[in-house]
Amino acid sequence: MAGLRAFIISRILLTIPMIFILLTVVFYVLRMMPGDPVIAMLGEKASPKLIEEMRAKLGLNRPLIYQYIDYVIGILKGDFGKSTWTQRPVLQEILDRFPATLELAIFATLISLGIGVLGGALAAYRENTVIDLLFRIIGIVSYSLFIPWFGMILQMVFSVKLGLLPLSSRIDPLLRPRRITGLYVIDSIITGDLKALESALAHLILPSVTLGIVLSGIYIRLTRNNMIEILRQDFIRAARARGVGESTVLVRHALKNTLIPLLTMMGLQFALLLGGAVLTETTFSWPGMGTFLLERIDYRDFPAIQGTIVFYGLLVALVSLIVDIFYAYIDPRIRY
């Protein structure tokens, strides 16, 4: 286990410069943004004196390097600054929106994994048949689906034409459950509010199916290729020779062995999931971090834009750290 501990420590140490690079790039890059946040806040007609006062109040008149040092120290202390638009702490605003993105991401992942594992296993089992080809095509097409278009087509069919599902947003505003975790599905289960649960799930279906299908292609492919490899191995032939049922061979022996590569791929896909969520959120007016970011770009709210991007970056770094450690724990060869 000493090897594992050394690996974890060195892996964490490697994350630090990455986060530092991210912080620095985000800070300097966003300072080049056209448009003045103070003017955006006070309006074009504000007097120069008022603008100057506001600038001083926000610390925008100080040399850039001091602003930078303040910002890095702030983030290390968990202070992402105050929004120039709402005057609220940015971290608080992001955390208000984060559960919506998380809920969407979780359901989309479940759907993409479900489609990927079932489709991939089926394609592998029927290798080189029409079914196999069909799933290969689905793999390519799903990757090429443009999220907003696919989402809007689903909206058009299931919401506008058939009236089966809600068009957009997260829940019927009158049914919003008491905030415990911020995940409406969980909160409504905890509070035992069935109406809220139903509304939350109905609103979740279209966005998570949209994002889930788009992300499923890679899982189909991964499961298929792994299963084909495994189905050719001796222990599968041995199991079949012993008279183990076909479904047991597939699920217990073959599928179980594709789980680790699937988990690794989930880690690698996480950035794609977050990026796809931004487009999905915009399409479905989903009040998550993505819609928050775009809204604040419109208002030139620097601290909020900066904070959201840093938050996304921290999420990615954290997830890749967890995946790597998990992988090293499972497979000792990685550690050395």
Add this chain to the structure above:
Amino acid sequence: MKFKGALREFKRAGLPAYMCLAGGTILFVIILISLLAPFIAPYDPISSVDRPLLPPSRKHLMGTDLHGRDVYSRIIYGGRVVLLISALSVAISLTAGVPLGLLSGYVGGILDRVLSLVMDSLYSFPGIILAIAIAAMLGSGNLLNIAIAIAVVYIPMYFRMVRGQVLSLKESLFVEAARAIGASDITIMFTYILPHILPAIVVVLSLNVADAILTEAGLSFLGLGVNPPTPDWGFDLRDGKRYLPSGYWWLITFPGLMIIIAVIGITLLGEGLNDLFNPRLRES
């Protein structure tokens, strides 16, 4: 005779060759339509030619939009902006990523460490969010700015691939031989190592074009792309979103289909090329 031989060769290559052919044809047709847009489009794409929001008919194959513009004509012209921005962004990623990767892999040491760390940080960040941040910072509306925003996202793709290949090639015998006869480092990098990497670059390039088109469409859809009234698939989709609850399906269906057809075409081409050039990588 020569043609028959080529045909036999093609058939032997099997599925990958057909994928290349199908993808290449789609791409070729889209490029052709974009180039010949003024001759194909029945109406002016940016002026009102009929009553607004007319459904598809013989007169307007894909209907008209809110401003009474012909959707079909806008889609034909829209390819121009999309292809131009994507091509520009791919060219930028390529010219930045390949030399940096060559240099980093060949020189090694502290330069390699720092460059790799920066590129890995960029690479791990969600692409579209990075493009959003850069587009917001540079200011949207300008073709070059949008292309740069997209390009930055894909530089690490070239960098990582080229660097990896250089690391495995630079100890080869032919590089040692070149050094022995006195070839300079620049010569070794560009005339000895680079040609070996070209097939892999072509594969990355084709995947890059597909991603660039999706990212361009994404930025336009989010309102960070070209300015109206320039016809652009992603932007027209954004425009159509407002009228979706009223059931004007033609405003969203057609621009989105064009994006997807273009991306599928390039993906097919890329996958086919990948299978032909790197048969060993097929399983990954």
